[in-house]
Structure formats: structure tokens, C-alpha cells
Amino acid sequence: MMEAKISMILLLSFVLLELFGCFVQGLQCWSCENADSFEHCEEIGKFEECNPSQRVCGMEVRKNSFQQGGKIKVFKFCKQREACGNVLNQNDKSAVEVTQCNPKSPNSVCRCCCEGDRCNVGELQCLKLEKEEEGHEVIEPPMTCSPMMEGLENGEVRCTNGSNVASVCRFFCSVGFYIDGSHVTICHPVNSLAKWSDDAPVCRRSRCYPQRPLSHGNMKCSDEDLYGSICKFSCDDRYQLIGEETSVCQADSPGSRYGVWSTVGQFCEINRCRNELTSPANGTILCSDRNNVGSVCEFQCVDNYQLSGSRYSACQKNDLDRPPTWSELTPNCERRQCRNMPPRPVNGHISCSDEKYINSICKFRCDVGYELDGESQSVCVSDGSYKKFYGEGGIFWTNQSPTCKLKKCQAVETPQNGYVTCSRENFIASTCNFVCEKGFSLQGASESTCIIKKNGDEVTLEWTEESPTCEMMSCPTINLKNGLVDCSNNFNVGSECKFACTANNYMLHPSTATKTTCKSDGNWQGEFPCCSRPCPPFAVVDFVVVLDSSSSIGRENWPVMLDFLNSIIDTFEIGEDAANFGVIRYNKEVDTASIINLNKIQDDKTMLKELVSNLPYDGTGTRTGHAMKYAYDFMLSTEVGNRDFAADVMLVITDGRSQDNVKIPAEEIRRRGILTLAVGINPGTGRLDLEQLETIAGTPKRVFIVEDGFSALTPEYALKVAKSICPSPCEN
Structure with a gap:
């Protein structure tokens, strides 16, 4: 017994799942034609989407005559439910041999239908196939329940497999009806018969809960409180209906026993205007009898506000179909304002604290370069004691708009012995030009322009330049260093100035430039001389000599080189305002122990x-x-006597080719403004490198080649080298 119950539960679960799949999507049936067997039908067939009118799946099994071999043919397809019922009835109708559906006989035709998605796959449950001993197939019709569940008044029935065994039928009521009975019945076998598990239910009409009685009124319903009933409400005299005039009993949810009214809460209220009027913003309201018929309400506004709308509104009774209403809507209290804004002045601006409302203050200002002519502000007031401008209706502006007129710069001062001409009458951008009389020169700017000048928030008009003066014309001042200038009339036009050198050892250069005259155009005639000293012996230089003491010089030639250097020193005066000498000797290293720095001997030759x-x-x-x-890094520094005002000179004396790079230090030395010279002593052995000497000196002009060797290092040759470092006379 327990196993039978479990089998039934599993069967119901399968059927319910199949039924759910059918509702989710359209019906699908297996489709094949003229198949030789059920297996052949599965090989050549496919699922077919049924159209909406085809609600069941069908199948036919035909058996040919003995002359045709007595074979079966299988057909599967979608079918309309009504057509399926018709063909099922033909199975039991008479034929040549007893019935049309008789698998034991040739020319037999058996038909079967099922409900549910893909229900005709394989050998259908509605057709049972058995094998006879001689090998012929036997087809018996399926068991069915009776009666067929074909229809439900005010509803519908949906079965998974018609009235066949295991078919599940569900019952659904139309909107506004509910099921009285079981929602589901199943066709299941009972011994040799098939029987429905439950009888078909009845769809009964839903009912709404009764409406509440209407006090001071009446309610009439078309069909009591059943689904679809319409109830109409009305009130007694002197009362008005609050709420909708009708209410309909509607379905609450599909299959619900109870419905809901479309509207509820109607009641009858004594005649009055539905809403009490409220006071306007920035105002008050006073009503004679609240919102009852005949009540009159008066509106007022607070100070500086005025009514926009009616002052009074009455609650009036209308015809019987409409409730009482107020005669007027609540007005607005709008701020009082001057009708027109003061006009903006041309070339100016206006800014108001509160637009054109009462007590708004409008201030005027002019563009840069303009100034107000009139009052700087105007106030919107309602006091009649003010002078009235741009107003009406008792509200006025206190002042009219001012004008903006161009500012002027103050008149410029005309220089004595001169005159001035100005454009634009001293307004902005006016330009004044100053000219002196003949014989006078302009001291100061020749023109001045009237411009705008801002200092914080203050804006003023000023001239770009002060007025110049006209002074008697003169030539530029002459200064003669280490000399004297003696002029007949200072530096004025026509004055003659004579030059003379007063310092020791200084003389005029050029020697012919002894005087000059101030011309009428303010320029001196001719060139100015300078007071200079002859070079040598005078030269303001810091002179560093780099001596080659390598083995190629030879001990016998070393005194000759030193005498040659002393001959160069003899050509110059030494001192604070003259030449200073520094000397280093080198071979592969610099002899730091014997260095003579620039500040070691400055006044004793x-x-x-x-x-x-x-x-x-x-x-x-x-x-x-x-x-x-080394000489650049350590001998031309201020710590060892290098002077800022003196020219720097480096002289290299050598007889051979350098074993290291001379280009990099030579270019760096010249980049620092140091004059470089080179004396190359030809030893007669061919080791002197002219190109390297030119690299040291920077130019062939500052290279001195002693072709005849050390014997040619004479005082005369020393003087030649010394003169090459002398600057132009006026620079010395």
C-alpha cells in the first residue's frame, strides 16, 4: 500500500512539472510522417511549435494489408482539441473487421491524443504495444476517465492528457468568481477502471463586504454586494456628499472569495465651503462665520505690502449638484514698489539694494574717467515729504539719476622760455607737448599724457610726466681723469675748453687734442683726449710667467732664460697702480716651493x-x-694679490712640446678674460711645436718664436714681448 502511495506521489510530481512547463512556453509536439516504427519516427522527426489553436498532441498508427506486407506506419503531429475528440471516437466505430482500431487485422487505423508539452514522444501511454507469439504487434486503446472534463461555467479547465490515465486537470474561474470545490482532479486507475480523484468544482460569484449605511443620505445598489454591483450615494437636503457618488464591487485578486469596493468612506456633510480660507503670506484674514455658507472673509496686508486680488471672499451656495464655493481665491500680498527703476546714467552704473521695492537704496557710480554730477543715491519711499521722481501711486524715488561727465587732468604748467600744446582739452588721453625757445634746451619729458591712476578704490586722473623746464643749452660735462679742463663759460654754448694732464708721467692722447668748443646744437667740437702713461714702462697688469725648466732647457741655458725674464720685468714699473709679477717654474710637476706670488714683491723691482x-x-x-x-687656479686669485682693476696676463716660455693637453686649460683661461702669450725658443733639434704654441696663445699674433735659440733672448727681444701686452693709451 505504501509503495502504491509513493508511486502515485511521483506520478503527480511528474505531471505537475509537465503542466508547469506547458504554461511557461507554447505547446511543442513531436512531428513525423509515414515512419516504419516508433524508432524510425524518432530518427526522422523533430519537435514542432504548435499554433495557439492546437492544444493537444496526436498520433496515428496504421497497419497495411497483407498484400502490402502487413507493416505499420506511424504519424505524429499537433492537433486541435475538438478534432482530437472526433478522431478518438472513430477508434470504436465498425469497419471491415469489427472496429477501425484493430491491430490484429490489416488496414487497421488507431488514433490517440495527449495534452502536455512534448507528450507524444516515444511509444505513447495511450497506445499499449504487445508482442504476439507469432511476432505481430498488438495495439490496445488506453484507459480513460469519465466524464471528460471539457468545460466549466464561468471558468475553464486545463488537462495534461485529456481523460486518459495520469491526466491532471486544473480548474480556473473567471474574474469575479471563485472555485467552490477542488482546484485539481487526477485520472488514476482503480482496478480495471479509470476514475477521477475529485468531482469538477463550481465557479461562484465573489461578494464584497457590505457598505456602511449613509447617515443623512441614501445608498442604492444594483445587485446587493455581489461582484459587479454598482452602488449610488445621495444626501438629504442641506447636506452635501463628501466622496465619490458611485462605488463598484470589484475583484480583489484572481480566485478570491471576497471582492473590494472601488470607493469607500462616503458621508454626508452639512453645506459649507470645503476648505477654510487661509491668510496670505505677509497678511491676515478675518471671517464672519468660518467656512459656512454666508461667511464673508476680509484680507489685509502688513506694512509695505499691498493686496493683489480681491479684498473680500464669500462662501456661496451653488445649485444642488455642486457644493458651496468661495466667491474669490485668497489674494497675494505683494511688496510695495516704485513703478520704474531710476535710469542708469550714461557712462555709469546703478546698483540697488532691493531692486525697486520700498526702502530699496539705489547707488550711482560712473565709469573710470567720469565723475558724478548730481546725487549719488536715490531711495524708494512712500513719504510724500520727499521730492518725487520716477514714481506714482504714493511711492516715489527721492532723487533723480545723476549724469556722468568726463574727468579732466589739471592744467599743465607752461615752462619758462618755452610753450606747451595739448589735445582734447586735458580730458583722458589728452597729450601735451613741450617745446623750448631757441637757445634753450628741454630738461625733462617732452610730452605728458592724462591717464587714469588707481590707488585702492580711489581713482584719479594724473599726468604721466611733470612739466619740464627750459634751460640755457650747454654741452655735456667733460671729465678728464688725471688731468684738468679749463672752460671760458662753463659748458654752455660757445664756451672753449682747454685740456692739460696734471698727474706725473701722464700726457694727452692724442697729443693734438688740446681744446674743444661747445657748438650751438649742444655737442662738443672734435674728439676728447685722455691722459695716459706710456706703455711700457707703465701698465696696470697682473703678469704671471710660466717657465719651462725641463731637462731640454739645459743647465747652461737656465740663467739665460732668467735674465730674459728680468729684462721683461725691467721694461715695466711695478707698484699698486702699475705692474705686478708672479712666476712659477715647471717640468712634469709644478715647483710649488719656489713660486713667486703677485703680492710677494709689489714695490721693489x-x-x-x-x-x-x-x-x-x-x-x-x-x-x-x-x-x-695651476697658475690660473692658485696664482690669479685675490688671496695671492690678484687685483680686480688690473688686466690679467699669462706668459708661457718653453723650448719643447708639451706632453699633456694644453687646449683645454688655454681655452678655459681665455674664457675667464686672461690674455695669453707664448715664447717658443727653437733649440735647433726640431722639437718645438708651432701649432701647440698657437693653441696656448690663442692667436699667431701673440706667439713669439726665438729662431736663433737661447742666444737670441736679448733685452731688445724682451721689449718686443713687453709691448705686445700694452693696451690702447686711453685704457692704460
């Missing part, structure tokens, strides 16, 4: 020459580039 004569000689190698860099 004899002692300086003695230090030079005592310079030692030793060493090998020739690293001229290294020695030049």
Missing part, C-alpha cells in the same frame, strides 16, 4: 729680480697644460 735669478733648475718632463691650470 731689485728684490723681485733677485728672486727670479735664484729660481732653481731641475727636473724632467714637460707638462705645460698642467702648469697653466
Whole structure:
């Protein structure tokens, strides 16, 4: 018994799942034609989407005559429910041999239908196939329940497989009706018969809860409180209906026993205007009898506000079909205002604190370069004691708009012995030009323009330049350093000035420039001289000499080189305002122990020459580039006597080719503004490198080649080298 119940539960679950799939999508049936067997039908067939009118799946099994081999043919398809009922009835109708559906006989035709998505797949439950001993197939019709569940008044029935065993039929009522009975019945076998699990239910009309009685009124319903009934409401005299005039009993939800009224809460109220009027914003209201018929309400506004709308409104009774209404809507209290804004002044602006409302203050200002002519502000007032402008209806502006007129700069001062002409009458952008009389020169700007000047929020008009003066014309002041200028009439036009040098050892250059005259155009005639000293012996220079003491010089030639250097020193005066000398000797290294710095001997030429004569000689190698860099780094610095006002000179004396790079230090030295010279002594062995010497000096003009060797290092040759460092006379 328990196993039968479990089988039934599983069967119901399967049927319900199939039924749910049918509702989710359109019906699908297996389709094939003229198949030789059920297996062949599955091989050649496919699922077909049925059209909406085809609600069941069908199948036919035909058996041919013995002459045709007695084989079966299988057909599967979509079918209309009514057509399916017709063909099922033909199974039991008479034929040549007992019935049309008789699988034991040839020419048999058996038909079957089922409800549910894809229900005709495989060998249908409605056709049972058995094998006879001789091998022929036997087809028996399926068991069915009776009666067929074909229709439901005020509803419908949906079955998964018609009236066949295991078919599940569900019942649905139309809107406004509910099921009285079971919602589902199942066709299941009982012994040798098939029987429905429940009888078909009845669809009964839904009912709404009764409406509440209407006090002081009447309610009439078309069909009591049943679904679809319409109730109409009306009130007694002197009362009005509040709410909708009708209410309909409607369905609450599909299949619900109870309905709902479309409207509820109607009641009869004594005649009055539905809403009490409220006071307007910034105003008050006073009513004689609240919102009852005949009540009159009066509206008033607070100070500085006025009514926009009617002052009074009455609650009036209308005809019987309409409730009482107020004669007027609540008015607005609008702020009082002057009708027109003061006009904006031309070339000016206006800004108001509260537009054109009462007590608004409008202030006027002019564009830059303009000034107000009139009052700077105007107030919107209602006091009649004010002067009235741009107003009416008792509200006025206190002042009319001012005008903006152009500002002027103050008149410029005309220079004595001159005159001035101005454009635009001293208004903005006016330009004044100043001219002096003949014989006078303009001291100051020749023109001045009237411009706008801002200082914080203050704006003023000013001239770009002060008025100039006209002074008697003169030539530029003459200064003669280390000399005297003696003029007949100062530096005025026509004055003659004579020049003379007063400092020791200084003389005029050029020597012919002894005087000059101030011409009428304010320029001096001719060129100015300078007071200069002859070079040599006078030259304001810091002179650093770099001596080659390599083994190629030879001990016997070393004194000759030192005497040559002393001859160069002899050509110059030494001192604070003259030349200073520094000397280093080098080979592959710099001899730092014997260095003579610029500040070591600055005023005693004899002692300086003695230090030079005592310079030692030793060493090998020739690293001229290294020695030049050392001289620049350590001998031309302020710590050892280098003077800012003196020219810097570096002289290299060598007889051989440098073993290191001289280009980099030489270019760096010249980039620092130091004059470089080179004296190359030809030793006769071919080791002198002219190109390298030119690299050291920077130009062939500052390279001196002693072709005849050390014997040619004479005082005369020393003078030639010394003169090459002399600047132009007026620079010395």
C-alpha cells in the first residue's frame, strides 16, 4: 500500500512539472510522417511549435494489408482539441473487421491524443504495444476517465492528457468568481477502471463586504454586494456628499472569495465651503462665520505690502449638484514698489539694494574717467515729504539719476622760455607737448599724457610726466681723469675748453687734442683726449710667467732664460697702480716651493729680480697644460694679490712640446678674460711645436718664436714681448 502511495506521489510530481512547463512556453509536439516504427519516427522527426489553436498532441498508427506486407506506419503531429475528440471516437466505430482500431487485422487505423508539452514522444501511454507469439504487434486503446472534463461555467479547465490515465486537470474561474470545490482532479486507475480523484468544482460569484449605511443620505445598489454591483450615494437636503457618488464591487485578486469596493468612506456633510480660507503670506484674514455658507472673509496686508486680488471672499451656495464655493481665491500680498527703476546714467552704473521695492537704496557710480554730477543715491519711499521722481501711486524715488561727465587732468604748467600744446582739452588721453625757445634746451619729458591712476578704490586722473623746464643749452660735462679742463663759460654754448694732464708721467692722447668748443646744437667740437702713461714702462697688469725648466732647457741655458725674464720685468714699473709679477717654474710637476706670488714683491723691482735669478733648475718632463691650470687656479686669485682693476696676463716660455693637453686649460683661461702669450725658443733639434704654441696663445699674433735659440733672448727681444701686452693709451 505504501509503495502504491509513493508511486502515485511521483506520478503527480511528474505531471505537475509537465503542466508547469506547458504554461511557461507554447505547446511543442513531436512531428513525423509515414515512419516504419516508433524508432524510425524518432530518427526522422523533430519537435514542432504548435499554433495557439492546437492544444493537444496526436498520433496515428496504421497497419497495411497483407498484400502490402502487413507493416505499420506511424504519424505524429499537433492537433486541435475538438478534432482530437472526433478522431478518438472513430477508434470504436465498425469497419471491415469489427472496429477501425484493430491491430490484429490489416488496414487497421488507431488514433490517440495527449495534452502536455512534448507528450507524444516515444511509444505513447495511450497506445499499449504487445508482442504476439507469432511476432505481430498488438495495439490496445488506453484507459480513460469519465466524464471528460471539457468545460466549466464561468471558468475553464486545463488537462495534461485529456481523460486518459495520469491526466491532471486544473480548474480556473473567471474574474469575479471563485472555485467552490477542488482546484485539481487526477485520472488514476482503480482496478480495471479509470476514475477521477475529485468531482469538477463550481465557479461562484465573489461578494464584497457590505457598505456602511449613509447617515443623512441614501445608498442604492444594483445587485446587493455581489461582484459587479454598482452602488449610488445621495444626501438629504442641506447636506452635501463628501466622496465619490458611485462605488463598484470589484475583484480583489484572481480566485478570491471576497471582492473590494472601488470607493469607500462616503458621508454626508452639512453645506459649507470645503476648505477654510487661509491668510496670505505677509497678511491676515478675518471671517464672519468660518467656512459656512454666508461667511464673508476680509484680507489685509502688513506694512509695505499691498493686496493683489480681491479684498473680500464669500462662501456661496451653488445649485444642488455642486457644493458651496468661495466667491474669490485668497489674494497675494505683494511688496510695495516704485513703478520704474531710476535710469542708469550714461557712462555709469546703478546698483540697488532691493531692486525697486520700498526702502530699496539705489547707488550711482560712473565709469573710470567720469565723475558724478548730481546725487549719488536715490531711495524708494512712500513719504510724500520727499521730492518725487520716477514714481506714482504714493511711492516715489527721492532723487533723480545723476549724469556722468568726463574727468579732466589739471592744467599743465607752461615752462619758462618755452610753450606747451595739448589735445582734447586735458580730458583722458589728452597729450601735451613741450617745446623750448631757441637757445634753450628741454630738461625733462617732452610730452605728458592724462591717464587714469588707481590707488585702492580711489581713482584719479594724473599726468604721466611733470612739466619740464627750459634751460640755457650747454654741452655735456667733460671729465678728464688725471688731468684738468679749463672752460671760458662753463659748458654752455660757445664756451672753449682747454685740456692739460696734471698727474706725473701722464700726457694727452692724442697729443693734438688740446681744446674743444661747445657748438650751438649742444655737442662738443672734435674728439676728447685722455691722459695716459706710456706703455711700457707703465701698465696696470697682473703678469704671471710660466717657465719651462725641463731637462731640454739645459743647465747652461737656465740663467739665460732668467735674465730674459728680468729684462721683461725691467721694461715695466711695478707698484699698486702699475705692474705686478708672479712666476712659477715647471717640468712634469709644478715647483710649488719656489713660486713667486703677485703680492710677494709689489714695490721693489731689485728684490723681485733677485728672486727670479735664484729660481732653481731641475727636473724632467714637460707638462705645460698642467702648469697653466695651476697658475690660473692658485696664482690669479685675490688671496695671492690678484687685483680686480688690473688686466690679467699669462706668459708661457718653453723650448719643447708639451706632453699633456694644453687646449683645454688655454681655452678655459681665455674664457675667464686672461690674455695669453707664448715664447717658443727653437733649440735647433726640431722639437718645438708651432701649432701647440698657437693653441696656448690663442692667436699667431701673440706667439713669439726665438729662431736663433737661447742666444737670441736679448733685452731688445724682451721689449718686443713687453709691448705686445700694452693696451690702447686711453685704457692704460
